[in-house]
Amino acid sequence: MSARAAVAGALALAALAAPARAQQVEIVPLVGLGYTGGHDFDPVAPEVQQVGLAGGLSWGGRVGVSVFRDAQLELSWVQHQSAVELRSSSGGEGELFDMTIGQLHGGLAYQLGKSTWAVRPFVVGSAGLAFLGAPGLEGDTRFAWALGGGLKTRGDRRLGFELRFRYKFTDLGGEPSDPGCLPFGFCTGTMGQTELMAGLAIRL
Numbered sequence: 001m002s003a004r005a006a007v008a009g010a011l012a013l014a015a016l017a018a019p020a021r022a023q024q025v026e027i028v029p030l031v032g033l034g035y036t037g038g039h040d041f042d043p044v045a046p047e048v049q050q051v052g053l054a055g056g057l058s059w060g061g062r063v064g065v066s067v068f069r070d071a072q073l074e075l076s077w078v079q080h081q082s083a084v085e086l087r088s089s090s091g092g093e094g095e096l097f098d099m100t101i102g103q104l105h106g107g108l109a110y111q112l113g114k115s116t117w118a119v120r121p122f123v124v125g126s127a128g129l130a131f132l133g134a135p136g137l138e139g140d141t142r143f144a145w146a147l148g149g150g151l152k153t154r155g156d157r158r159l160g161f162e163l164r165f166r167y168k169f170t171d172l173g174g175e176p177s178d179p180g181c182l183p184f185g186f187c188t189g190t191m192g193q194t195e196l197m198a199g200l201a202i203r204l
Contacts, residue, residue, distance in 0.1 A: 025204040026064040026072070028162055032197030034058040034080040034101075053099065056081040058195055070111040076126065078103050078195070084134075101193070102131040103144055103168065111152065122164075123149040130170045144170040152201065160201040168193045 036053035060078035067073050080101040086094055107126025114120075130144040148166030155161065170191040 024066040027061070027202045027204065028064070028199045029061045030076075030078065030162075030164070030197040030199040031057070031059045032195065034078075034082070034193055034195045036082065036191060036193045052085055053101075053191075053193075054083040054085050054095070056083070058197060060197075061199065064109065070115075072109045074107055074109055074124070074126070076103075076105045076107070078105075078197070080193070080195075097134050097137070099132070099134045101170075102133070103146075103170075104128045104131075105144070105146060107146070118154050120152050120154070121149060122152060123147075124164070124166070126166075130168075142170050142172060144168060146195075148195075155201070158203050160203065161198070162201050163198045164196075166195045166197075168195060 033055060034057075035055035058078055058080045060076065062074050062076035064072035064074040080103075082099045082101060084096040084099055086096055105126035105128035107124055107128075109122050109124040111120050111122045125145075125147050127143075127145040130142045131139060132142065133139040146166045146168040148164060150162060150164030152163075153161040170193070172191050
């Protein structure tokens with residue numbers, strides 16, 4: 001495992017620890033959609049125009065702990081169901097194999113606006129590990145980080161609603177000139193993934 005992956009894992013675990021003054025814990029089951037898209041693949045195989053990941057269902061959840069006013073440390077897990085897609089130079093398309101992407105992140109979320117607002121925006125940044133897997137293939141673990149934001153409803157004391165958007169970056173370490181970068185390298189250095197999720201916030 002690379003040094004960056006080890007640091008990211010430590011960051012994810014650190015999100016579990018909160019100061020003694022923490023006043024609130026949130027548990028939020030999440031469900032939504034993820035989309036990755038594709039990129040040019042010509043340097044390796046001229047007959048292949050593009051390779052990428054299909055959009056699909058994402059599910060998981062997060063635990064957030066208040067550490068000071070308007071800020072939370074959070075630990076999240078999201079599983080994305082996808083498939084590797086290939087587009088040929090002649091216009092043909094097809095799926096090579098199914099794929100899953102699991103991401104364990106630790107991060108910090110900060111709410112904007114006033115505490116009296118019924119709906120408040122927030123921003124979030126996180127880092128951690130991405131676990132890449134496919135049936136019949138050996139899995140891989142990579143460093144990943146994300147930036148995003150969303151909206152939270154205040155609701156009552158125990159319940160609320162959360163809508164969040166994140167753009168996630170996964171370090172694949174591939175190169176366009178490397179013919180051996182598949183199945184999980186995709187012959188690129190970084191994979192970007194758009195994620196939109198929603199869930200019910202349970203406050204303890």
